[in-house]
Amino acid sequence: MFDSILTAPLSVLDNLPAGDIMTRMSVDVEQIAYGLLQGINQIFSGFTTIIITLVLMLTINIPTAAVVIIFTPMSLLTVRFFAKRSHKSFMILSESRGKVGAAAEENINNAKLIKLYACEQRSLDEFDVYNEEMNKAGFHSQFMAALVNPMSRYINYIVYIIVALIGAYIVINGQMSIGTLSVFLAYTNHFSKPFNEISGIMQELQSAAASASRVFAFIYCDKEPASAINSVRVNSVSGNVGFENVDFSYDNTRKIINNLNLSVSGGQKIALVGPTGCGKTTIINLLMRFYDIDSGKITIDGTDIKAYDRTDLRLLYGMMLQETFLFSGTIRENIAYAKPDASPEEIKEAAIATYCYNFISRLPDGFETHIDSNTTVLSQGQKQLLCIARLMLIKPPMLILDEATSSIDTRLEKHIQRSFMRLTEGKTSFIVAHRLSTIRDCDKILVMNKGEIIESGTHAQLIEKQGFYYNLYKGY
Ligand SMILES: Nc1ncnc2c1ncn2[C@@H]1O[C@H](COP(=O)(O)OP(=O)(O)O)[C@@H](O)[C@H]1O
Numbered sequence: 001m002f003d004s005i006l007t008a009p010l011s012v013l014d015n016l017p018a019g020d021i022m023t024r025m026s027v028d029v030e031q032i033a034y035g036l037l038q039g040i041n042q043i044f045s046g047f048t049t050i051i052i053t054l055v056l057m058l059t060i061n062i063p064t065a066a067v068v069i070i071f072t073p074m075s076l077l078t079v080r081f082f083a084k085r086s087h088k089s090f091m092i093l094s095e096s097r098g099k100v101g102a103a104a105e106e107n108i109n110n111a112k113l114i115k116l117y118a119c120e121q122r123s124l125d126e127f128d129v130y131n132e133e134m135n136k137a138g139f140h141s142q143f144m145a146a147l148v149n150p151m152s153r154y155i156n157y158i159v160y161i162i163v164a165l166i167g168a169y170i171v172i173n174g175q176m177s178i179g180t181l182s183v184f185l186a187y188t189n190h191f192s193k194p195f196n197e198i199s200g201i202m203q204e205l206q207s208a209a210a211s212a213s214r215v216f217a218f219i220y221c222d223k224e225p226a227s228a229i230n231s232v233r234v235n236s237v238s239g240n241v242g243f244e245n246v247d248f249s250y251d252n253t254r255k256i257i258n259n260l261n262l263s264v265s266g267g268q269k270i271a272l273v274g275p276t277g278c279g280k281t282t283i284i285n286l287l288m289r290f291y292d293i294d295s296g297k298i299t300i301d302g303t304d305i306k307a308y309d310r311t312d313l314r315l316l317y318g319m320m321l322q323e324t325f326l327f328s329g330t331i332r333e334n335i336a337y338a339k340p341d342a343s344p345e346e347i348k349e350a351a352i353a354t355y356c357y358n359f360i361s362r363l364p365d366g367f368e369t370h371i372d373s374n375t376t377v378l379s380q381g382q383k384q385l386l387c388i389a390r391l392m393l394i395k396p397p398m399l400i401l402d403e404a405t406s407s408i409d410t411r412l413e414k415h416i417q418r419s420f421m422r423l424t425e426g427k428t429s430f431i432v433a434h435r436l437s438t439i440r441d442c443d444k445i446l447v448m449n450k451g452e453i454i455e456s457g458t459h460a461q462l463i464e465k466q467g468f469y470y471n472l473y474k475g476y
């Protein structure tokens, strides 16, 4: 399951709430384990009992043994009858567990938002729907499963009576002693016991089966297609990036990128600007191969990026986003995330270069301060600076900044720009920024609208043109 979390494509993870995946990983896996434990126990001991009593019964009286052998397994038919009827409830039960988990996760993550808009009652009502669904499915499945065992016992007792009657008849005819009959009846009881016991753990087995289907659905989700065989291994490039007639949509219905053509030569700083939702982040996602394009070609140094090893490709880029990614660990470990063997001097240097050093050294534990993604020790802007320090340390050959500096004050932004300049020197970089002042010095500004590049050029050229960019800039 965990491996799948790491290897599942983003498109799969986008569509599953984290709480649901967590429920699969905890509760559902537990259910499978429990079902297996019970099942294996019963099957092993049951199998042995059945074989031994079978042999013993056959040595005593073949026709009566035949009655037992033919009729006892009939109890399995009742098991099947009820199992079929409760299977759906078990599936719903397992799914609604996931929904309850997802609701809990969403409400924990959005606690502030819910309080802000006083939506507690609405959240509770929504939760009640899932909870009620779980309750109903739970009741139905338990009820059905609880019926199975008495029913199969009932059938086995009928078989017992039939055997007793046939046996009595044989005894009256003088072909068998009463002693032998009572031994035979004892074997009959033993023989049916495993069948009763298996029906007794039906609930666990079915619950395990329902959980297994959810767990394996996630494990066997469509994985990122493997890197091409003979994929090209790279660790340095000169950074020529090309887009040729690229089309892309997230869901195969709404085209987000439309016949995009672009050519960037190594070392250029490219800015992407345009209204929110025009597809800037999408272009970044395509460059990183977080999603694969529908048609066309993206190249780096003339080679289709599909030919590169996926991990190598991603390591070519250093990426900074508006959201910050911090891991549970010390500040030092967070800065050195992509280069765990960095020396303390290197880490300190990176922190100084990105203006982190001041606020880190003011913390009581300095670089050893423990943080995680929800940490309140650092402000949003400081978290961002840490992420920049992380990049500074690995100095990747190409850079992507997607609204990276939008939560940093303008004064700090200037500082950061200067350190970025150092970092991006001679490297191809893609910069998405809302504050147009940040991108004035870029070599090429691409103005996007609705998934297409509608203007491109330097700041001066675009201003002179008095088009879309000019209006954006004036408005800004
Ligand atoms: N993971 C996704 N799945 C489906 N649609 C998406 C996804 N990410 C973005 N979109 C859609 O793609 C369009 C472009 O988004 P994006 O590239 O993030 O815009 P922006 O230029 O603001 O960065 C938006 O309409 C958005 O709804």
Ligand SMILES: [Mg+2]
Pocket (backbone or CB within 6 Å): 280, 281, 282, 402
């Ligand atoms: Mg964006």
